[in-house]
Amino acid sequence: QVQLVESGGGLVQPGGSLSLSCAVSGNIFSFDVMGWYRQAPGKQRELVALSKRWGSNQYADDVKGRFTITRDIAKNTLYLQMRSLKPEDTAVYYCNADQLWGQGTQVTVSS
Helix, strand or coil, X not given: CCCEEEECCEEECCCCCEEEEEEECXXXXXXXXXXXXXXXXXXXXXXXXXXXXXXXXXXXXXXXXXXXXXXXXXXXXXXXXXXCCCHHHCEEEEEEECCEECCCEEEEECC
């Protein structure tokens, strides 16, 4: 059974940067689309970014230009580099591939 394990969350000040990782126990190349989602308290889970084998990556409007999603095939790992973080980026961030979800990692942006 393929598993997704996120890491890299934490507390960061506004304007700071953070990098999330999603380690895939199987072959990451087998997934045409992988993504990062987030869920803030009291809100629905929302798309942050998608990594596509075929075609351009996709980003939510409010993270464009600040977040970058990449896929390292050799390491079977999906990354999300986040910069210029804002308090409204505070949420639990989840990695997704097909019907699989990771356990989530907390990102808190606060001074």
